[in-house]
Amino acid sequence: MxxxxxxxxxxxxxxxxxxxxxxxxxxxxxxxCNYACLESHVEAEDLTAGAACEWSPE
Ligand SMILES: [Zn+2]
Structure with a gap:
């Protein structure tokens, strides 16, 4: 799963x-899936303003 x-x-x-x-x-x-999906999601949801994202590539 x-x-x-x-x-x-x-x-x-x-x-x-x-x-x-x-x-x-x-x-x-x-x-x-990868950074491409992450970026696409961020752009689609307009999450870039005021967001300080932390992510771990694991
Ligand atoms: Zn994906």
Whole structure:
């Protein structure tokens, strides 16, 4: 059972998953196939303003 990409819904485990958390070391609040999906999601949701994202590429 893998996580689904927050952006496209694919199983992130088969790609190069990127997890996003609101706080360092916190529970992931978003998971993405790769940085392309992460960027697309951020742009689509207009999350760049005022957001200080921490993510771990593991
Ligand atoms: Zn994706």
């Amino acid at each position: 893998g996580r689904e990409c927050t952006y496209c819904g694919a199983d992130v485990e088969v790609h190069d998953p990127v997890y996003v958390s609101d706080e360092p070391g916190g529970e992931p609040t978003g998971s993405f």
